[in-house]
Each structure stands twice: as C-alpha cells, then as structure tokens.
Amino acid sequence: MSSVILSTADMLAFELKNLINNGSLRDGDRLVERDLASQFSVSRIPLREAIQKLEREGLVDVYRNRGAVVRTLTVHDVDEIYQLRALLEGDAIFQSLQYMDSETLTRAELVHKLLGSASESTQQGQYNREFHELLYRKCKNQRLLKMINELRAQIERYELLQHRLLSETLKFQDEHEHILNACLRGDPAAARDFTVEHILSAGLILKSYMTNR
CATH class of the missing domain: 1.10.10.10 (Winged helix-like DNA-binding domain superfamily/Winged helix DNA-binding domain)
Known part of the structure; x- marks a missing residue:
C-alpha cells in the first residue's frame, strides 16, 4: 500500500x-x-x-x-463561496450515490451518531467534515472534489471561530438526518436537494455572525 x-x-x-x-x-x-x-x-x-x-x-x-x-473575507465573499459550495456539493452527492456501497453508508451513520454526541468544537468540525466527505467520496469527478475542499478551506476558520454555528448543531443534525436517509433509500435527487438546503442554511448562519460580530 x-x-x-x-x-x-x-x-x-x-x-x-x-x-x-x-x-x-x-x-x-x-x-x-x-x-x-x-x-x-x-x-x-x-x-x-x-x-x-x-x-x-x-x-x-x-x-x-x-x-x-x-485574507479577510467579506460577507459577499462568504455568500459567493456558499452558493458555489451548494452547487458543487449537491452535484457531488448526486454522482456519488450512484456508486455508493453499504460499507460507506454504515460509516456515515456512525459518524452521524458521533457528531450528535460530540461537545468540543474541533471534534464537531472533524466529524462534520468526515460525514460529508464519506457521502461525496464515490463521486468519480476528482476535480469537483478538489474544488469543494478548496472552498471549505477558505471558510473553515470562520466556522471554527464563531459560536452561533456550533449552537445550531442540533439543527444541522436534523439536516444531516434528511441527507443520510435519502442516501440510505437510494434517492440521489433528494440527497442533492437536502445537501443544497443544508449548505445554504449554514451560509446564512455564518453571514449573520459576520454581520453582527
């Protein structure tokens, strides 16, 4: 190996x-x-x-x-990044689900449970990233996955440093649950729609934080 x-x-x-x-x-x-x-x-x-x-x-x-x-990101920058993330990640999970295996779905279920019980912000961030990466990993378009990772990297510090996003963990868990259930029943269109909704929701929370900080 x-x-x-x-x-x-x-x-x-x-x-x-x-x-x-x-x-x-x-x-x-x-x-x-x-x-x-x-x-x-x-x-x-x-x-x-x-x-x-x-x-x-x-x-x-x-x-x-x-x-x-x-680099200092403006609220407009954040809006552009999350709009792009929603498009790219929605497409990634749609493609990935067509090649998904049971082992990956089982791991995603486990990470989802671990995220729900995590209380430390860094750990929450790690589980959140792993949850999404597991559900995108079967996507055959490596350039698409690279673009997603680069956009995440640009925004990660703001997500880790603001507390309002962390207080919304239960809300995110509900959104993750919808995404995961769509994957478990093999519904790529629903998985894409729930992922787009989830990413845009996170973007709205972060923009609100940046406006008021």
Whole structure:
C-alpha cells in the first residue's frame, strides 16, 4: 500500500492553515517569513513555497510591498463561496450515490451518531467534515472534489471561530438526518436537494455572525 510523502512546503502549509483556523493568525495578519522560518526551524525557501500554496488556495493575499497577509473575507465573499459550495456539493452527492456501497453508508451513520454526541468544537468540525466527505467520496469527478475542499478551506476558520454555528448543531443534525436517509433509500435527487438546503442554511448562519460580530 503506497503512502503520500509530503514535502516540507506541504507540511508548512498545513501548519500555517492550523494557525489561521485556530485564530493564532487572524484576518489581515502578516506572515513574516523571517519569524515563521525561525519558528518552524526551516529555511525561507520552503516557507515561501508554502505561502504561495496558501495564496493559490485563497487563504492569503500577497502584496508587493507588504508581503503575505491572511485574507479577510467579506460577507459577499462568504455568500459567493456558499452558493458555489451548494452547487458543487449537491452535484457531488448526486454522482456519488450512484456508486455508493453499504460499507460507506454504515460509516456515515456512525459518524452521524458521533457528531450528535460530540461537545468540543474541533471534534464537531472533524466529524462534520468526515460525514460529508464519506457521502461525496464515490463521486468519480476528482476535480469537483478538489474544488469543494478548496472552498471549505477558505471558510473553515470562520466556522471554527464563531459560536452561533456550533449552537445550531442540533439543527444541522436534523439536516444531516434528511441527507443520510435519502442516501440510505437510494434517492440521489433528494440527497442533492437536502445537501443544497443544508449548505445554504449554514451560509446564512455564518453571514449573520459576520454581520453582527
């Protein structure tokens, strides 16, 4: 069984994402290469590659005279991202369900139950991501799945840092239940419709949070 070997730049990009998502690096903060290279005990070459990777993924902006800064998303940005996510994720689950196997559905049921009993925000986020990834994974369009992951990455820090979304876990569990039941009865159209409704619902909650924070 082959394993993926990550480059130093990939590992640095992963660590920088964590710093952004947990709030250590906030919107508008500069990514000072000298300081970060010292912090991670690496040269500035792989660090620069990692920052370029985050720029391509929409997490940072790079300016000629200012360097790299954590990108600040507006409510309009969030609206665009969730509109795209709804379209792409609805299509992904529709395609995936045509090739779904019982093992994947059983795992999705388990993750759904674990999410319902989770109380810690990071754990909730992990289970939520795994639930959706399981139901999309049989989609044959890898470019579609890559686009979904990139859009999620752009918004993840806002979902983790705001509390109103977490207070809606029970509501999300009900929406997940509708999605899962549609999958269990083999109804791709219903699974797509419930997924679109669920993503747009999450977007509305997050936009409300960003407007009022």
